[in-house]
Amino acid sequence: MLKKIFNIAINLLKITLRDKGALVWLLVMPLIWTVLIGSMSGPKSSSNTVPVGIINLDNGTYGSNFESYLAKEKDIVIVIKKDETELAQLVKDTKVSVGLIIPQDFSDSLKLNRSVEIKLLKSEKSSSYFIEELIGKVAKRMSIDALSANFALEKLNTLVQVPETSKPEIWERAYKIADAYFEPSPSIAVNYKVLAVEQKEQNVAVGMNLSSPGFAAMFVMMGVFFAGAAMVAERHHGTLARLLTTPTSKFSIISGEMLGFFLLGLVQFLILILFGQYVLGVNWGNSPFGVALLTVSYVLAVTGLGTLLSVFVRTSGQAGAFAVLVSMVTSMIGGSWWPIEIAPKFMQSIARFTPQYWAVNGFNKIITRGFGVSSVLSNFYVLIAIACVSLFASVVLFRFE
């Protein structure tokens, strides 16, 4: 009997792999998609440095202070410009991430305790949140320095008569004292530590990034549904009757088909994982055993669901329609497309019903947080449970055909 099951499985694989349409969904599409998404949310420039354009119109010396504080920040490259229109164009063309214009009266305003505005040019086209934060910090630093110098001078003046001519010198001295509290780093600071594995790239799972496991999960589901369920729909409703007249039990047939889907999904996932690892630089290798467990259980779950789907559809066209619908929606809800955190709470709860949620969550534990097998056991169990329930449902429902 085992041999028959195996034969049916291999036959299914053969037929599917020969079907060019199925191959599109199994491999071509996921690879194209991953490349598209990957090139979009990757680092802006290849060398990971962010260019910032600055026009310094300041009459005094403190404008250049601003420049140098900013320049000290890791990964920022200052681009000096003279013309505002030129700068605006650079921003528009995303050649610089933002543009800054330090006004003429910058130093003067500082010394007079008068507020001064640095104009920030940015475009909706580039996400500059990170840079703006840094710039804000530099501005704050200078504010504090200037405020302190002014304050010190003012208060000193109430205690001691300071001659007018000495004031500038004292101011500058005070400024330096204040600024010392920011070197080498702010004296009171925040030590921010992301509990993740060291990544080659700066940002980990930020925004739309790190979609490789998520999209791989979606495409495996689509692949199994499309290729598998579609195939089976035809067979079940066309040739199953014939199959049943052969000395092969219904159990063998269904098991054989499921084994076929399972192998299909497994192979597909493997290819996508390898692609992610070697082409996109995602590090799946922290706990190979954990990855294996998750992959196998996820594919099982998807196989179960695919089998369940095939009970309800009659033609490959119908299977196709549902395959795309169910895969896309459950993937979106389950966290394949974006980090779950941005969804409203109730959506996050719904997400737990999707196999994608458990897979992506598990993969993140391994890839992002760097944990081992034991951390993903719960994910493993849930996925297996999904597999069992759907398989059971398929067998029961199919019986009453």
Add this chain to the structure above:
Amino acid sequence: MALLEVKELSKSYGNIKAVGGISFEIQKGEIFGLLGPNGAGKTTTISMLSCLIKPDSGDAFVDGCSILKDSMEVKKRIGVVPQDVSLYPTLSAQENLVFFGEMYGLTGSKLREKVDDVLEVVGLTDRRKEAINKYSGGMKRRINIAVGLLPSPKLLILDEPTVGVDPQSRTNILETLKELNKKGLTILYTSHYMEEVEFLCHRIAIMDLGKIIAIGSLNELRLLVGERDLLRISTANEISKDLVETVKKIPDVSEARVLDESIEILTLHGRKLLPQIIEIFGDAGIKIKSVEVKEPNLESVFLHLTGKELRD
């Protein structure tokens, strides 16, 4: 003038000559049969006459209109019932008829009346609202005919209209066609079922390998085999090839062929030969169940002319 005049129609596909220069005429009011085995070129001929494919050479005239030059006019005068049930399975019979009626240029009340009309002729009025994919094979064929009747054609062309149909529906179809013909419809009927053609047609053309090998009324065709009789002997056991050869060697016997549990022998002086044949069978240990002496049928004509069988 004949309603349909076919003149040296030819069509080749690559090296294969599907139709190699055929000519015939159909008079108004006739039912004309085109008989031949699968691959004889019947469907290709029909396709050319319906202006679906262009002949390589030759022409045909329907009511004086050339299929080469006046195809639109031809199409207005003919109704075609193709081999396939070329209908929209998810639409109802009514909807299919309405749509194709529109294709024939019918609209409004005229359309509605005509649709009611043809549904009645084929006897499917009470099932008009059902989707075609719910119809049985026979019903589908009947709707097929109904569509062909929509343009109130002068000539109705049917291509193997009874393939895969249950006996009752088949009888129904044949009866309907006879009725329509009585009312004045000229019919071109192709088939490889001899019995239908014999039942229905006034005149018959026999086709084989793209050519018409005989044409005439049933009696005229029968005469082609001469004064021959068709002996039909059904047996209790199998008849070996050797035995058939032996029978064929008997002088006066022109053809013999084996069917399921019977043998048909085309021969002169059938009645006289009978005792001899029975003896031969007896010697070979064959038990005879029944014996018939018939007039030759179209199968025998075909067999006689070509040495092949009409039916695969």
Add this chain to the structure above:
Amino acid sequence: MKKIFFIAIKDLKLRARDFYAFILLLVMPLVLILVLGIVFKPMWTSTPFVIDMGVVDFDNGEFSKILINDVFDSDDLKSMLNITFLDSEAEAKDRINQGKLAAVVILNRGFSDAIMAGENASIEVLADPEQSIKSGVVKSIVESYTLEVLKRRTMVETFLGTVAPYSSVNPQDIQKMIPEWLKEIENEKDIVLVKSSTEKKSTNEIPAMGYYAVGMAVMYLLFATNSGAETIFEERRLKTYDRIRTAPVHENVLFGGKLLGIFLVAFVQFLIIVIFTALFYGVSWGKSLSGIFILMVSSVLAFSGFSTLFASIAKSEEQIGSIGPALSMIFGFLGGGMWPVFLFPQWMNVVSKFTPNRWALDGFLKLMESNANFAQVLPQCGVLVMMALLFFLIGTLRLKARGV
């Protein structure tokens, strides 16, 4: 010719009867729009969300208390921060690793003392890598606090440093004044301000729902026109083409009817999506009805042309059925229907302009964001119509050559 319409209407009828087409062409886009709109609503309209965070206070000093009571518990932040107090760093790490807390703020022993003593001090923030947005918010809140504290200390220290060389000043006098001064400092506003001027194109802000309604509706046009293209093969298979041809119908009429059918199905689908989303999802498609209409027509034309071209290249119904959705998704993505175009790298931006999706999207966004009128979307319509003509031309030529 009336017959062209009859053929097109027949196709529309057929599609309307097909339950699975209904699911694919209508249910799906509407469900996707709904999901996307709901998920992205908070992000797009910056409605505050709730952040689950933790605090470990080993310090128990003055400055920790200010952070916890005055900052975290302020009116502004109270509703956003859901704080759990923890006892140990281990517990903090544990919760973060389980994804239960986005970030944990750790105030180490001696924090306040260090600040008072003028020494370096720091607050630790541990973050969940999977909740980077929320932990980032916590980080900036704590950072602005530390900077405020730093400001005060720096101002005082700077003064002290400045006054130091002046031996005439009595340190004790100064000490008395410091509390008063601290109050003054509290009110000191920042001097250096950074003011941004974004290239703001839009006068209206489009809610997430609106953006995705357009993106998905346009993407699904291709699904609709492809299904129409499939029927070109289907009619060949059913032999209904031949049937129509035995009737007095010109080839061109038949072909025209088919094309019109493809157009109609897609147009009706688009219309339904527009109306449904406007009525039930509250999406405003813009104020210029004529603009909306002409953009719809041009978009549907472009996609109809594309599917015709596709049908002329594909070899079977199944091919269209399997490659079609993939193309739709890729085009949908490239056109900016899923991620906003401004996030695209330069090369992708260029490729995007080759898709009808991009132009349709641009046109509709113009109508929605800037209340554009008819004339202002003419450029987009123009490009779409040109694409349509090109696709139709090539597709028709090929199909005719193959014999539809």
